[in-house]
Amino acid sequence: MKFLVCISNVPDTTTKITFTPDNKEFNKAGVQFVINPWDEYALTRAIELKEANPGSTVTVLNVGEADTEPNIRKALAIGADDAIRVNAAPTDAFFVAEQIAAVAKDGGYDVILMGKESIDYNGFQVHGMVGELLGIPTVAPAMKLDMSGNAATLEREIEGGKEIVQVNTPFVASCQQPMCEPRIPNMRGIMTARTKPLKVVAATGSAARTQVTEYALPPKKQGVKLIDAANAGELIKLLRNEAKVI
Amino acid sequence: MSVLVVVECDKGEVKKSSLEVATYGAQLAAQLGTSATAIAVGEATEDNLAKLGEQGISKVLYDKEPRLKDFVNNAYTKLIATAAQQEDAKVIVLANSNIGAAVGSRLSIRLQASLATNVVELPRTDGGQFTVKRGAFSGKAFSDVVLTGDRKIIAVKKNSIEAHHEAGKTAEVAAFSAQLGDQDFADAPKQVVMQDPAGGILLPEAERVVSGGRGMKGPENWGLIEDLAKALGAATACSKPVSDVDWRPHHEHVGQTGITVSPNLYIACGISGAIQHLAGVNSSKVIVVINKDPEAPFFKAADYGIVGDVFEVLPKLTAAVKELN
Ligand SMILES: Cc1cc2nc3c(=O)[nH]c(=O)nc-3n(C[C@H](O)[C@H](O)[C@H](O)COP(=O)(O)OP(=O)(O)OC[C@H]3O[C@@H](n4cnc5c(N)ncnc54)[C@H](O)[C@@H]3O)c2cc1C
Ligand SMILES: Cc1cc2nc3c(=O)[nH]c(=O)nc-3n(C[C@H](O)[C@H](O)[C@H](O)COP(=O)(O)OP(=O)(O)OC[C@H]3O[C@@H](n4cnc5c(N)ncnc54)[C@H](O)[C@@H]3O)c2cc1C
Numbered sequence: 329m330k331f332l333v334c335i336s337n338v339p340d341t342t343t344k345i346t347f348t349p350d351n352k353e354f355n356k357a358g359v360q361f362v363i364n365p366w367d368e369y370a371l372t373r374a375i376e377l378k379e380a381n382p383g384s385t386v387t388v389l390n391v392g393e394a395d396t397e398p399n400i401r402k403a404l405a406i407g408a409d410d411a412i413r414v415n416a417a418p419t420d421a422f423f424v425a426e427q428i429a430a431v432a433k434d435g436g437y438d439v440i441l442m443g444k445e446s447i448d449y450n451g452f453q454v455h456g457m458v459g460e461l462l463g464i465p466t467v468a469p470a471m472k473l474d475m476s477g478n479a480a481t482l483e484r485e486i487e488g489g490k491e492i493v494q495v496n497t498p499f500v501a502s503c504q505q506p507m508c509e510p511r512i513p514n515m516r517g518i519m520t521a522r523t524k525p526l527k528v529v530a531a532t533g534s535a536a537r538t539q540v541t542e543y544a545l546p547p548k549k550q551g552v553k554l555i556d557a558a559n560a561g562e563l564i565k566l567l568r569n570e571a572k573v574i
Numbered sequence: 575m576s577v578l579v580v581v582e583c584d585k586g587e588v589k590k591s592s593l594e595v596a597t598y599g600a601q602l603a604a605q606l607g608t609s610a611t612a613i614a615v616g617e618a619t620e621d622n623l624a625k626l627g628e629q630g631i632s633k634v635l636y637d638k639e640p641r642l643k644d645f646v647n648n649a650y651t652k653l654i655a656t657a658a659q660q661e662d663a664k665v666i667v668l669a670n671s672n673i674g675a676a677v678g679s680r681l682s683i684r685l686q687a688s689l690a691t692n693v694v695e696l697p698r699t700d701g702g703q704f705t706v707k708r709g710a711f712s713g714k715a716f717s718d719v720v721l722t723g724d725r726k727i728i729a730v731k732k733n734s735i736e737a738h739h740e741a742g743k744t745a746e747v748a749a750f751s752a753q754l755g756d757q758d759f760a761d762a763p764k765q766v767v768m769q770d771p772a773g774g775i776l777l778p779e780a781e782r783v784v785s786g787g788r789g790m791k792g793p794e795n796w797g798l799i800e801d802l803a804k805a806l807g808a809a810t811a812c813s814k815p816v817s818d819v820d821w822r823p824h825h826e827h828v829g830q831t832g833i834t835v836s837p838n839l840y841i842a843c844g845i846s847g848a849i850q851h852l853a854g855v856n857s858s859k860v861i862v863v864i865n866k867d868p869e870a871p872f873f874k875a876a877d878y879g880i881v882g883d884v885f886e887v888l889p890k891l892t893a894a895v896k897e898l899n
Contacts, residue, residue, distance in 0.1 A: 339711075342849050345715050349787070351727075365830075387603060387809055421689070422689070446829055447831070448710065450708075450711070450712060450713055453675060453678070453691055454678070456676050456677075456678070456680045456682075460680040461683055462780045463772060464682070468676055484763070485672060488768055488783070489768035489769050490767050491645070491766050492766075493761070493764065505831075537688040537723045538690060538719050538721055540717050540718065541720055543718075544707075546715070549877065550877070554879050554880070554881065555879070557880050560880055560890040567839065573838045574782065574806055
């Protein structure tokens with residue numbers, strides 16, 4: 329079984345988001361980048377399934393510029409076998425999806441795993457696009473993934489419940505908790521990651537279909553109005569008469 | 575040219591988020607000088623579909639194929655693509671739900687359209703450009719995005735548009751068939767398992783949310799959260815550590831790595847207000863924080879606060895709500 333795990337390089341979850349003075353770009357200064365937290369579920373689950381199915385391989389794929397390589401190496405340290413970086417700025421989801429689909433087709437991967445969504449652009453879309461580009465099913469977001477030969481059983485989250493879905497390879501799934509316990513690299517992993525293959529390939533495909541023109545921060549809160557705990561019922565009156573939300 | 579609105583139905587009713595989407599689509603159609611047609615998916619009744627006139631929809635396409643009752647990605651995509659072609663729809667509007675996003679992303683490839691998800695406002699269409707505002711950085715920011723394609727697909731974030739109701743207006747419900755066959759249903763789910771949410775209100779669609787953190791001390795104390803939620807007609811939610819240790823189910827976990835909610839009222843009980851938690855809730859209209867630590871960071875993001883012990887404050891709040899009702 330050949331697994332392809334797509335990882336996105338995103339600002340650490342503790343990042344205070346700021347933009348350049350013209351609000352046209354995200355301000356990367358001093359920001360720590362990490363593997364997108366959802367993608368860690370995809371990576372760990374792929375490694376678990378590889379361990380359970382000897383002869384399998386896990387390839388990580390990132391569409392990004394050279395500054396994403398530390399996180400690609402981290403994915404190799406966690407247990408992927410090799411990596412591919414499509415050398416391009418990932419400026420549009422459709423563009424990214426085309427790169428992923430091209431690599432997937434070329435390499436004949438059986439299972440393409442992604443995260444539920446990127447925590448920076450929150451598109452929740454690349455997995456559907458890749459499935460459609462390849463003409464294969466996408467299961468998103470998946471909370472559980474089990475494989476038996478070519479057949480996969482997944483639990484897909486829906487509002488208010490879940491669906492049990494069965495698909496055969498090849499397919500795309502986007503992963504979220506509680507699929508597995510994401511692994512962290514150990515010392516041996518870090519050592520071996522240095523020599524694992526990381527192939528850099530040029531981008532293919534067509535132009536972007538969207539363009540970000542400006543960013544904005546949410547409006548600031550006015551400040552908190554405190555109510556005495558002894559008189560807590562007063563809060564309910566304020567919510568009805570002042571805030572008018574109940 | 576028209577605007578096509580995808581309306582999700584469940585147990586005969588149009589979902590709340592789809593009433594918002596219908597409103598968005600109708601207002602957008604008015605802005606573009608055209609009309610809004612809806613295509614229904616899920617289990618619908620003709621009476622409820624006709625009522626979409628109240629949101630400003632003029633016509634609703636309805637395919638009675640029984641297998642469309644549950645979500646099937648391929649079948650839904652083909653259904654909507656066929657409707658878009660028939661109606662010559664230049665803009666398709668759907669909910670930023672697990673169904674809407676799954677279908678929207680496939681449609682964007684099939685129809686060669688520009689896709690914007692998580693959209694929070696009507697687009698600006700002046701000067702020949704089509705610009706939408708969408709949530710980014712998991713609730714920490716917004717971005718303006720220009721959709722350059724000839725066709726556009728917009729997935730509207732829940733609770734960001736208020737559903738319009740113009741009593742008495744009805745839409746024409748028109749029979750429609752996308753000629754779906756067995757192969758379109760090959761990826762149908764084998765089983766659908768619904769969990770009845772506490773108090774019967776779904777968290778992603780809720781207008782009010784009562785949420786508990788580690789300060790609640792243990793799952794045995796959640797009755798206090800549920801009582802207040804019930805009195806308010808609210809859904810229940812929790813912080814990540816609470817679901818990590820299984821005090822509460824994962825689908826209640828809100829935040830940067832959980833679900834993002836934007837209710838009218840979010841009441842946080844015994845939650846410190848870590849940046850990852852705030853990211854998922856800070857677009858709520860009114861935030862109330864109950865925490866015994868006056869230095870808890872959550873107070874900085876709150877509109878109302880009570881510095882106090884949740885075990886004393888929550889019963890008082892529940893009693894006050896009951897008194898008011
Ligand atoms: C400098 C810069 C400029 C940008 N400008 C724009 C812009 O103008 N318009 C715009 O729409 N977006 C812009 N983006 C965001 C970019 O489009 C996103 O990387 C892309 O849209 C994918 O993010 P998403 O949130 O849509 O992915 P989602 O659909 O939320 O991601 C789902 C999954 O897809 C996989 N994935 C996502 N991205 C990658 C990747 N790069 N490599 C490998 N796997 C990946 C991951 O597994 C992820 O969990 C810009 C980004 C950068 C860095
Ligand atoms: C990659 C990553 C992603 C994350 N994603 C998320 C996410 O999506 N959502 C999320 O919630 N967290 C997330 N976290 C975790 C986050 O950093 C915090 O650890 C978490 O939100 C804290 O949960 P809490 O507020 O319930 O607990 P704590 O931080 O322990 O706070 C408990 C609070 O309860 C108060 N308290 C205690 N007893 C009482 C009492 N009797 N009465 C009143 N108040 C009381 C305390 O004063 C304290 O403020 C993430 C972390 C990481 C590293």
